[in-house]
Amino acid sequence: MSFFLLSVTGLLSLTLQAAALNAPQVANPPDDDMILIPSGSFAMGIDTTDLSAIMILGRDIPHINRDNALWWFGAEIPRHQVSVEAFYMDRHEVTNRQFRQFVDATGYKAGGDWERYAGENRADHPVVNVTWHDAAAYARWAGKRLPTEEEWEYAARGGRSSGWFPWGDHIDASLANYRAQGESFWAGIIRLLGLRSVNTKPVGSYAPNGYGLYDMVGNVAEWCANERRPYPGYERYFKSEKPFSPFTEAEQGSYGKAVRGGGWQSSNPAFVSITHRSAMQADDWQNDVGFRCARSVK
Numbered sequence: 353m354s355f356f357l358l359s360v361t362g363l364l365s366l367t368l369q370a371a372a373l374n375a376p377q378v379a380n381p382p383d384d385d386m387i388l389i390p391s392g393s394f395a396m397g398i399d400t401t402d403l404s405a406i407m408i409l410g411r412d413i414p415h416i417n418r419d420n421a422l423w424w425f426g427a428e429i430p431r432h433q434v435s436v437e438a439f440y441m442d443r444h445e446v447t448n449r450q451f452r453q454f455v456d457a458t459g460y461k462a463g464g465d466w467e468r469y470a471g472e473n474r475a476d477h478p479v480v481n482v483t484w485h486d487a488a489a490y491a492r493w494a495g496k497r498l499p500t501e502e503e504w505e506y507a508a509r510g511g512r513s514s515g516w517f518p519w520g521d522h523i524d525a526s527l528a529n530y531r532a533q534g535e536s537f538w539a540g541i542i543r544l545l546g547l548r549s550v551n552t553k554p555v556g557s558y559a560p561n562g563y564g565l566y567d568m569v570g571n572v573a574e575w576c577a578n579e580r581r582p583y584p585g586y587e588r589y590f591k592s593e594k595p596f597s598p599f600t601e602a603e604q605g606s607y608g609k610a611v612r613g614g615g616w617q618s619s620n621p622a623f624v625s626i627t628h629r630s631a632m633q634a635d636d637w638q639n640d641v642g643f644r645c646a647r648s649v650k
């Protein structure tokens with residue numbers, strides 16, 4: 353009997369220890385839709401030495417070579433160490449149901465045509481066709497804010513120190529909603545004409561990352577709080593390669609707000625990598641761009 357009890361106690365203790373090691377770090381979340389992301393520091397972005405690996409990931413991009421890889425992925429350069437305070441992050445992308453609650457409660461007049469894909473059968477899909485201003489207004493109403501790019505990339509890692517994706521280095525179409533079959537020329541035309549049907553999935557359809565966050569890469573790309581500006585030290589890398597700088601046009605106008613994680617329409621693994629940085633003007637909206645919110649601890 354005592355042996356049995358000892359075994360059960362020992363087993364329970366081991367199980368609890370294992371659970372504590374594996375559990376996402378949740379402590380007093382403000383509501384059960386948010387997860388506390390612990391403070392820490394991490395290596396953000398990529399180095400020029402990673403471009404060859406990115407070109408392997410992105411080998412299906414038409415005419416990919418080192419020069420245009422700089423244009424596509426140069427905004428991720430250079431890798432630099434970033435410290436992040438603890439913060440709360442939405443477990444899921446904001447859904448049509450949630451965005452409708454906000455609009456019903458406030459009478460908010462959205463800049464984007466969000467209702468177009470927000471029918472009842474899509475209540476649990478992420479909201480799309482929202483501008484940055486729409487996303488920021490929702491966040492304010494919810495007592496939250498948009499995450500910074502630093503927070504977004506740190507959270508997407510889910511506690512892992514490396515890897516192109518939240519689960520590791522290899523793309524896996526069973527772990528994220530993106531356009532795994534690539535995009536033919538005609539499919540590209542259909543996309544440009546806006547005729548492609550929206551292929552979001554209900555939020556949480558795929559396994560979460562190490563922090564318990566769902567759909568950080570894929571499903572919808574996510575607005576961040578800040579503009580997509582060059583990372584510190586960027587100029588050093590691009591002095592001699594200016595023609596291929598992704599910021600050449602932006603430098604003459606606005607950089608646009610950062611958009612992260614890629615979405616259902618991203619036709620290449622390299623566009624749904626953790627480090628990839630897109631940008632859109634704050635008044636624009638697309639049917640593969642939505643958002644999730646963050647909240648400061650203090």
Ligand SMILES: [Ca+2]
Nearest residue numbers: 567568570572
């Ligand atoms: Ca996403």
